[in-house]
Amino acid sequence: MKKKLINHTSEHFEKILQKKPEYIFLSPGRINIIGEHVDYNDGFVMPAAINKYICFAVSKNEDSQCTLIAKDLNEAYKFDLNDELKPIDKMWANYILGVLHQLKKKGFKMSGFNIVFSSTVPMGAGLSSSAALECGIGYAMNKMFELDLSKEEIALIGQKAEHTFAGVNCGIMDQFASVFGKKNSVIKLDCTTLEYQYYKADFKKYSLLLLDSNVKHTHLTSGYNVRRQEVELGLAIIKQHFPEVRTFRNCTEKIVLDLEQELGPIVFKRCLFVVKEIQRVLDAADALTNSDFKKLGQLMSEAHKGLSKEYEVSCDEIDFLVDSVQHEKTVLGARMMGGGFGGCSINLVEKGTEDELIERVSQQYRTAFGIELKPYKIKISKGTTLYKN
Numbered sequence: 506m507k508k509k510l511i512n513h514t515s516e517h518f519e520k521i522l523q524k525k526p527e528y529i530f531l532s533p534g535r536i537n538i539i540g541e542h543v544d545y546n547d548g549f550v551m552p553a554a555i556n557k558y559i560c561f562a563v564s565k566n567e568d569s570q571c572t573l574i575a576k577d578l579n580e581a582y583k584f585d586l587n588d589e590l591k592p593i594d595k596m597w598a599n600y601i602l603g604v605l606h607q608l609k610k611k612g613f614k615m616s617g618f619n620i621v622f623s624s625t626v627p628m629g630a631g632l633s634s635s636a637a638l639e640c641g642i643g644y645a646m647n648k649m650f651e652l653d654l655s656k657e658e659i660a661l662i663g664q665k666a667e668h669t670f671a672g673v674n675c676g677i678m679d680q681f682a683s684v685f686g687k688k689n690s691v692i693k694l695d696c697t698t699l700e701y702q703y704y705k706a707d708f709k710k711y712s713l714l715l716l717d718s719n720v721k722h723t724h725l726t727s728g729y730n731v732r733r734q735e736v737e738l739g740l741a742i743i744k745q746h747f748p749e750v751r752t753f754r755n756c757t758e759k760i761v762l763d764l765e766q767e768l769g770p771i772v773f774k775r776c777l778f779v780v781k782e783i784q785r786v787l788d789a790a791d792a793l794t795n796s797d798f799k800k801l802g803q804l805m806s807e808a809h810k811g812l813s814k815e816y817e818v819s820c821d822e823i824d825f826l827v828d829s830v831q832h833e834k835t836v837l838g839a840r841m842m843g844g845g846f847g848g849c850s851i852n853l854v855e856k857g858t859e860d861e862l863i864e865r866v867s868q869q870y871r872t873a874f875g876i877e878l879k880p881y882k883i884k885i886s887k888g889t890t891l892y893k894n
């Protein structure tokens with residue numbers, strides 16, 4: 506599948522631009538085992554890059570002209586790199602322009618370029634196709650123009666592009682996972698210090714299965730940004746009463762429970778979720794180290810309850826998918842994944858039983874919502890790379 510993606514991307518480049526691309530880059534989507542909505546709350550997360558990629562075929566120009574071609578959308582955008590870059594009405598282009606804007610702001614010198622990209626990362630499925638796009642561009646610019654950026658800088662530039670040109674006030678998890686992904690490893694990332702550790706993604710008798718609800722509710726961006734405001738407010742209230750608490754990292758469940766009245770019902774629920782989710786990631790890392798998959802599955806299912814009832818970022822379709830596998834003996838745990846309001850559930854499933862499960866859940870889902878479920882059996886793969894030049 507990877508080979509096919511690379512071939513058709515570079516063939517399209519040749520067809521449109523009448524020459525071979527100088528470079529081919531691959532940038533992956535990501536999953537997250539556990540640790541949702543805590544990357545912007547000084548928590549830990551456990552993402553991994555997967556074998557779904559955006560492929561970029563690129564060549565440099567002598568002048569400052571740039572052409573971006575989104576093969577899958579059959580759209581193109583041309584601009585002069587020397588002009589002031591601003592968000593436009595093509596969202597896909599904004600992820601790229603946002604990265605270029607950041608690089609220009611930092612004073613990096615680049616020439617124009619032509620780029621054709623095509624993707625096997627489904628869009629709007631919570632697999633971070635936008636981070637794959639941002640990081641792929643950052644990585645490509647770094648290599649082609651020898652900018653000497655570290656991987657961490659590439660991830661941070663991608664995050665900034667998302668804030669400024671896409672309007673999502675996201676954390677660092679998606680970009681970090683896309684750039685730092687490693688084959689058969691999950692990353693435990695400390696979102697305060699950006700220190701990280703790889704854990705062997707060996708689930709023994711079990712595998713990770715994604716069930717894509719095929720829905721994306723439009724309030725994702727607004728819902729996400731509102732959650733950030735709510736927890737910021739919560740933390741400010743907590744600090745007034747407990748000045749020793751600097752971030753959610755050193756806040757406890759007891760402190761949040763003590764402040765229930767002051768926080769008010771909504772902010773209370775949000776803060777409670779955050780402190781519990783941070784602890785769940787630490788417990789999940791231990792469970793993975795000890796190959797205690799039953800525990801890992803339990804933590805995933807608890808995380809879902811929190812995301813659905815306390816943080817309220819799930820939706821009916823995803824709750825349905827998670828509920829319908831809850832009592833399966835072959836499923837150790839399930840939860841919504843990513844920003845929420847649609848996208849995928851991630852399931853820890855006994856190997857060999859996936860197809861049966863997919864068939865049953867697909868049928869139930871079709872009956873309940875009239876929507877086709879999209880299952881993804883994924884492999885954990887390496888991060889953004891230069892495939893060839």
Ligand code: GLA
Pocket residue numbers: 540541542543544545633675676677678679843844845
């Ligand atoms: C989106 C954001 C991430 C993270 C997740 C939720 O994917 O881009 O930074 O906050 O949601 O965990």
